[in-house]
Amino acid sequence: MSERGEVGEAGPILELRGVSTHYGPIQVLREVSIEIRPGEIVCLLGGNASGKTTTLKTILGYVVPTRGDVMLDGQRVNGTRTQRLVELGISMVPENRRLFKRMTVRENLELGAYLRRDKAAIAEDFERVFTLFPRMKERLGQRAGTLSGGEQQMVAMGRALMARPKVLLMDEPSMGLAPVLVEQNFELIQQVNEQGTTIFVVEQNASMALSIADHGYVLQTGRVVLADTAQNLLDHPQMREAYLGEL
Amino acid sequence: MAEQAIPAEVLEAAGPTLLPARGVDLRRSARLGLTAGGVAVFVSANGMVEAFSKRDIVGPISLGYAMLLGVALGFGYLAGRPPQVLQGFAAPRPGWRNLVGGLLAGAVAGAVMAVFLVLIATFEVRRIFLNIGPELVREAPRLLTVGQDLGPGLALIFGLATALGGLAGTLHLLRERWRRAVLAAVLWVVLFGLLASVVIQVLRGIQTQLRLWTAPIADVLYAGGALSVAGVALVAAAAFGASLLRTSGRRRRPLRRRLDQLPDTSRRLVRVAVLAVLLLGLGLLPQILGSFLSEVLNIAGIFLLMALGLNIVVGFAGLLDLGYVAFFAVGAYTTALLISPQSSLGLGWVFWAAVPFVILASAVAGLMVGTPVLRMRGDYLAIVTLGFGEIARLLFLSDWLKPVFGGAQGIIRIRDITIGPVELRGPQAFFYAIFLFVLLATYITYALQDSRIGRAWAAMREDESVAEAMGVNIVVAKLSAFVVGAMLAGFGGALFATKIGSIFPHSFNVIVSITVLVVIIVGGMASVPGVVVGALVLVGLPELLREFEEYRFLLYGALLIFMMVNRPEGFIPSGRRAQELHEEDMAQDAWLRERAADEREADVTAPAPRKAGEG
Ligand SMILES: Nc1ncnc2c1ncn2[C@@H]1O[C@H](COP(=O)(O)OP(=O)(O)OP(=O)(O)O)[C@@H](O)[C@H]1O
Ligand SMILES: [Mg+2]
Numbered sequence: 092m093s094e095r096g097e098v099g100e101a102g103p104i105l106e107l108r109g110v111s112t113h114y115g116p117i118q119v120l121r122e123v124s125i126e127i128r129p130g131e132i133v134c135l136l137g138g139n140a141s142g143k144t145t146t147l148k149t150i151l152g153y154v155v156p157t158r159g160d161v162m163l164d165g166q167r168v169n170g171t172r173t174q175r176l177v178e179l180g181i182s183m184v185p186e187n188r189r190l191f192k193r194m195t196v197r198e199n200l201e202l203g204a205y206l207r208r209d210k211a212a213i214a215e216d217f218e219r220v221f222t223l224f225p226r227m228k229e230r231l232g233q234r235a236g237t238l239s240g241g242e243q244q245m246v247a248m249g250r251a252l253m254a255r256p257k258v259l260l261m262d263e264p265s266m267g268l269a270p271v272l273v274e275q276n277f278e279l280i281q282q283v284n285e286q287g288t289t290i291f292v293v294e295q296n297a298s299m300a301l302s303i304a305d306h307g308y309v310l311q312t313g314r315v316v317l318a319d320t321a322q323n324l325l326d327h328p329q330m331r332e333a334y335l336g337e338l
Numbered sequence: 339m340a341e342q343a344i345p346a347e348v349l350e351a352a353g354p355t356l357l358p359a360r361g362v363d364l365r366r367s368a369r370l371g372l373t374a375g376g377v378a379v380f381v382s383a384n385g386m387v388e389a390f391s392k393r394d395i396v397g398p399i400s401l402g403y404a405m406l407l408g409v410a411l412g413f414g415y416l417a418g419r420p421p422q423v424l425q426g427f428a429a430p431r432p433g434w435r436n437l438v439g440g441l442l443a444g445a446v447a448g449a450v451m452a453v454f455l456v457l458i459a460t461f462e463v464r465r466i467f468l469n470i471g472p473e474l475v476r477e478a479p480r481l482l483t484v485g486q487d488l489g490p491g492l493a494l495i496f497g498l499a500t501a502l503g504g505l506a507g508t509l510h511l512l513r514e515r516w517r518r519a520v521l522a523a524v525l526w527v528v529l530f531g532l533l534a535s536v537v538i539q540v541l542r543g544i545q546t547q548l549r550l551w552t553a554p555i556a557d558v559l560y561a562g563g564a565l566s567v568a569g570v571a572l573v574a575a576a577a578f579g580a581s582l583l584r585t586s587g588r589r590r591r592p593l594r595r596r597l598d599q600l601p602d603t604s605r606r607l608v609r610v611a612v613l614a615v616l617l618l619g620l621g622l623l624p625q626i627l628g629s630f631l632s633e634v635l636n637i638a639g640i641f642l643l644m645a646l647g648l649n650i651v652v653g654f655a656g657l658l659d660l661g662y663v664a665f666f667a668v669g670a671y672t673t674a675l676l677i678s679p680q681s682s683l684g685l686g687w688v689f690w691a692a693v694p695f696v697i698l699a700s701a702v703a704g705l706m707v708g709t710p711v712l713r714m715r716g717d718y719l720a721i722v723t724l725g726f727g728e729i730a731r732l733l734f735l736s737d738w739l740k741p742v743f744g745g746a747q748g749i750i751r752i753r754d755i756t757i758g759p760v761e762l763r764g765p766q767a768f769f770y771a772i773f774l775f776v777l778l779a780t781y782i783t784y785a786l787q788d789s790r791i792g793r794a795w796a797a798m799r800e801d802e803s804v805a806e807a808m809g810v811n812i813v814v815a816k817l818s819a820f821v822v823g824a825m826l827a828g829f830g831g832a833l834f835a836t837k838i839g840s841i842f843p844h845s846f847n848v849i850v851s852i853t854v855l856v857v858i859i860v861g862g863m864a865s866v867p868g869v870v871v872g873a874l875v876l877v878g879l880p881e882l883l884r885e886f887e888e889y890r891f892l893l894y895g896a897l898l899i900f901m902m903v904n905r906p907e908g909f910i911p912s913g914r915r916a917q918e919l920h921e922e923d924m925a926q927d928a929w930l931r932e933r934a935a936d937e938r939e940a941d942v943t944a945p946a947p948r949k950a951g952e953g
Contacts, residue, residue, distance in 0.1 A: 151807060153803065153806075172811075173806045173807060173809075174806065174809050174810065174811045177807065177808065177809035178809060182807070183807050185804060185807065189801060189804045191796075191797060191800045191801060191804070192800070193800060194796065194797075194800070198793075198796075201793070202793060202797050202805075202808045203808060205790075205793065205794070205797070205808045205809050205810060206808075206809035250808075254808070254809070
């Protein structure tokens with residue numbers, strides 16, 4: 092397992108350098124630069140259609156940036172196949188969880204470890220997932236589509252963790268969850284991070300995300316308009332006005 | 339009709355006492371009666387009843403009549419069935435409504451039929467409906483009224499339909515267990531009647547001492563090629579008894595679980611023994627069945643081989659390929675080219691030397707079809723592959739490639755398969771070649787199902803882009819599905835070519851693709867037993883009962899619609915497919931049901947859980 096590096100000291104494990112992404116003629120990301128250092132939780136905030144999901148898709152190779160570079164561990168990885176990136180240690184909890192609904196919880200978790208062949212270590216990770224989410228153990232045989240939204244979020248996270256990622260990408264983990272669950276969920280994210288996984292989380296729920304993050308970025312129509320430590324962002328007047336408004 | 343949602347407060351207020359459910363909806367019964375009448379008129383008007391009236395299946399009742407009686411019984415059964423019980427409702431008590439529902443449906447159907455008969459007796463219906471056969475107009479009144487005059491005949495039809503509908507409706511008054519037993523009895527009687535020729539052939543044809551015992555059985559069960567009264571009684575009693583036995587007493591532990599509890603060595607032993615007995619039985623099959631039935635089996639076997647292949651493409655990987663016949667053709671032509679001394683190559687090899695090339699050629703064909711459609715999904719994939727299928731046929735037919743493939747003249751004088759000095763000539767011998775390849779295909783299917791690539795296919799079928807995020811290489815997964823599927827179809831083609839002895843492009847039309855697809859859909863997608871049964875029934879049966887041939891695709895269509903509406907997961911579904919198609923239906927989740935049962939067992943003393951309005 093990757094040891095928790097001294098936050099901020101080591102070189103970035105994942106970095107976007109002036110990345111622009113287009114869907115056909117439509118430009119969605121405009122020279123986005125983001126740095127994620129080992130052991131950190133970094134959050135990307137922004138309203139609807141600001142390009143958050145697109146940023147994650149660009150990192151995971153679903154779309155290839157038209158300008159700029161995606162760097163993983165100092166290596167340029169834009170244009171690399173998704174499959175290879177998963178192998179290199181990136182995994183994702185997609186927007187809306189997107190479980191394999193017709194498969195059981197166990198099968199979902201197994202697919203998370205699809206690229207791995209180390210049986211013993213996989214068994215270990217099953218246990219690790221169960222300690223994080225004890226509910227999951229009793230639901231192993233249940234079809235994922237019949238789980239509650241909160242449970243699905245757990246399975247989605249467990250599935251991503253089964254790949255033993257160095258960097259975990261999460262797309263709006265709080266979407267569609269009750270406030271209590273959102274809080275629990277973020278505690279779990281923090282827990283996973285403390286066990287050594289670097290986390291890049293995309294959120295609309297800015298206050299919640301910033302409360303656990305080390306750094307935050309704010310995206311507006313595809314451009315990074317604010318980038319700072321989480322604490323500074325929480326105090327930032329513009330942030331308070333635009334994203335943390337009623338809090 | 340949409341059920342009205344019950345407000346939560348109502349359920350809450352109802353508490354543990356359940357709301358009574360409505361019984362049989364008589365309007366629905368009448369509607370079903372109309373449908374039944376329509377079906378009966380349709381099968382009469384298109385000549386099916388007449389065509390099938392030459393085969394007696396039970397006593398003097400011909401298959402044609404049996405079909406009409408079956409319509410009345412079947413729809414009566416449906417019409418008398420109480421509606422599904424929703425959560426929060428008590429099951430309706432069985433009562434007169436079940437009977438009335440059945441009677442009503444039967445009466446409506448009978449009335450429709452009577453009107454039809456009056457119409458063809460009084461008007462020149464052929465002027466309008468050109469497709470109605472002349473025999474029908476001449477013969478139908480006599481045929482359909484069982485030789486009575488029109489007046490009494492109509493009364494007979496109406497009365498019979500009503501009575502049968504009512505009879506079927508009353509089945510719902512029986513306890514589930516008994517009802518099942520009755521249904522089993524009816525089903526088996528029909529089956530034994532329908533397959534009379536097969537059963538007789540088998541019982542009389544056994545070539546050992548056993549024959550002394552089995553031949554008299556045939557004489558008791560059948561008279562004049564149809565089930566005798568004694569036969570009906572025996573078969574019905576046996577089926578009835580067996581069904582009751584099966585559902586009796588304590589639920590036995592499933593065989594599988596008992597097997598799992600055996601120690602490792604004896605478990606393996608049991609497995610090997612079962613497999614050996616099975617193989618031996620299947621190996622003796624052609625001797626027992628005789629030449630004609632072996633031929634039927636061979637044809638079904640070739641389709642089975644293809645269906646197992648398409649099952650991998652469609653069932654496992656979820657890629658709807660409508661041009662599957664292309665690979666069948668490639669296999670057949672490769673074989674023919676290499677082993678016919680009169681092909682353009684003129685090599686005249688032995689069959690087995692050609693097999694590696696069949697594998698190679700069909701794999702290449704699989705890649706050729708698979709590569710351009712990598713980025714396509716769903717409907718587009720289906721349409722493009724449909725095109726590929728036709729392109730393949732046209733290429734083999736074309737003048738351009740005539741020097742190689744022989745154009746419309748095809749390739750003739752394809753040699754028989756030989757094993758050492760033995761030539762597999764004739765259906766009984768050829769069975770073994772097909773058997774071998776089907777075994778191989780079955781093994782491949784099971785092996786792939788549990789493999790990494792099998793899991794990748796399952797993930798891809800559900801959600802391609804998420805599968806990719808799990809690290810599944812979509813390109814490899816898709817192409818491998820196409821290649822494996824193509825290879826199995828290629829084997830099918832190779833066997834087809836040697837079985838027929840000469841091949842022509844017109845044998846490789848879209849109908850083959852459709853038939854194979856229907857086999858896996860009706861049998862049960864992604865389920866090997868389902869595919870086997872599908873091939874035997876859908877391909878074997880029409881070969882066996884030649885009068886079906888003309889109506890084959892009509893029956894396929896009817897069956898497809900019926901299955902899609904009532905049992906979209908197929909006849910013998912695979913676990914997962916069943917779930918996929920009943921996504922919203924929680925009760926289908928076997929695991930949930932089992933768990934609930936466990937919980938009930940665990941706290942029998944606890945108060946009954948509230949059925950409705952919870953959490
Ligand atoms: N495949 C696509 N083709 C064309 N345009 C796309 C595609 N995917 C996303 N877009 C567009 O890109 C923009 C950014 O989309 P994206 O999904 O990244 O937003 P988001 O920040 O994740 O929004 P949300 O918070 O609503 O999920 C949107 O305007 C969207 O319409
Ligand atoms: Mg998004």
